[in-house]
Amino acid sequence: MTTASRMSRTGLPLLALAALAALLSAPTARAAPAGKPLQIGVITSLSGSFATFGGMEVAGYKVAVAEVNARGGVLGRPVELLIEDDASNQNAALAAAEKLVAGGVPLVLGAFASSITKPLAGYLTREKVPLLNSNSADVAITRPGSPWVFRVGQTTDSFADACFDLIRSLQGLKTVAILVSNDALGKSTANSVKEKVKALGYALVAEQAYDRGLTDFRPTLNAFKAAGPEIVALSSYEEDASTILRQAKEVNLSPRMFISVGATGYAIPQFITGAGDAAEYVLSASPWRPEGKYAGAKELYERLKAQLGSEPSHHAAKAYAGMIAAADAIRRAGSTDREAVRKALEGTKLQTAFGPVSFESFAGYRNQNPAPSLVIQVQDRKFVVVWPRNAASGAVRFPTPPWDKR
């Protein structure tokens, strides 16, 4: 038998397996076509490690589309979502973007994670297609930004502003340790925290970035324990958030405050169910809460919950606002021409259940929605807004008691 034929013998079943695997691993969602729908591109993470957040985004987009279509659609046409799965990785996101651009969508909504949105923003700027992002918090996406990139959601700078306003109000805190995931969101969070630490005269006593997929944080948490910070500033995606707090309890790391400046993994219902009692007292920045002051917030929460079938997070609300802003811009542009839509987006002035949406240039940002952030705390297994005071639904519980005194 020749080498080539032996290769093909072993290669074929492998190929078949790979094809089967690809089939099994790439679920795509698509609405049924109706009339002559206006198609809007969406790139988000339906599979892979960001799938929970991607599911939240899709729920938000769908609730907004239902609302827009119930009011007669856009330009007399029903809106339809073309949802592409980026499988939580950049290459798949770029491939999806290429497909959407070739398909002629007026704009693209997405992606979820900062590390995916950054290359996506570069690509769509070159292609001159507007990108409307809802949930990536990395500052660099809109600072310096591009004429084609717009962001509804808050940045890590906005998160850090709210967190440090609260920290300053508590007085007497001096030392900070930073533990973030080693990715775009984590790095942006660490930078935002370090700027605050420097500007406000706090002392940074430890800083660590961990690679995703790490399951044993004990050595790092032990090193933190030795450094003895009063504030542990965090940023993580979903599963790490629960693991870090559980292991902080294990190694008895007891700062006066755990605060997730990066929001994300610590500001979703899964954190409370995953970390259990270890989640108590943990503070987190949060872009939105249903009990907040904006009209329709509570109702939006109920609709998102019905769409999702479980507890929605702020990510769903931001995605909702993104879709509403997109429909509004196309309506005002009067066409699906990409340049006209881009110009219309610049003039956005909306009041939504997520809060006000406008895209402005300030402090080095471009096309950034200047939305303020909240700080929430886990109190008796529930999220409670504790900052700012005028939006608070409860008082902050401080200091965090040591693990052995709870």
Next chain:
Amino acid sequence: MTVVTLLQTAAGGILTGGVYALVGIGLSLIFGVMRIVNFSHGEFMAVGMYTAFVLFRHLGLDPYGSLLVVIPAGTALGVAVERVLLAPIARAPEHTAILMTVGVGLILSNSLLFLFGAHPQTLLASYSTATVRLGPITLSFPLLVSFGLTVLVITALYLLLTRTDLGRAIRATAQNRDAAELQGVDTAWIRTAVFAIGTVLAMAAGVLLLPLLYVFPTVGSTFTLKAFVVTVLGGMGNVVGAIFGGLLLGLVESLGASFGATNYRDAIGLVAFLLVLLVRPAGLFGRSRV
């Protein structure tokens, strides 16, 4: 770094290393007897995790109690995979078996994705965050339990291999398959038994890890990699070596991550691995085959 921190870090490393060892032993045993590098080992672990997860979620069965279900299920799965997929290619070149196990792994992880979705899920048992205090050191209760069970499983395996007819037959097959066959050992059956034992060990390791970790369909790949390092460290096919390989890897990673940067953790483990191979190319306890 104080003595307490050092002790705490070392204790954490050894306990984590015990879990690595449990994952590594199964891989080492299968390689030793069957000469198959089982690339689906981590995926069997993931199957074990999901089995315990489902039993907990829907029947309220304690994760450790679910071992009673997982062990027979693992035996059945291991026997089925070996009989149907691996036995027919027993005499084929080595890479055939590698492709087969890679394929089995792909099918397993994607079936899990299909059944349970991609998002990570956490099992919060009442003792998930419980700790045990030893003076100034705190240890995780589920990590201690899993370490204890690992010791039990390893002891049982050791007794099986050294004190029973099955164990003698397994060792004979590992030493020389043809000679064992001539002595009346049914080596085909021994291979099936060994693969089943390896599968059970991987799935049991998954169950023990579940209260500590979260589970997602591709969780296995990380542990397949760790298991390879553990196996090669200890000497390919050497079960006792795998135990020390696991403890060593856990300890080195833990201390390295504590002294250095967290994101160099895997690098530190792999550098230690390369250093060992430089000095002892066949692993710590391996005898060179050349």
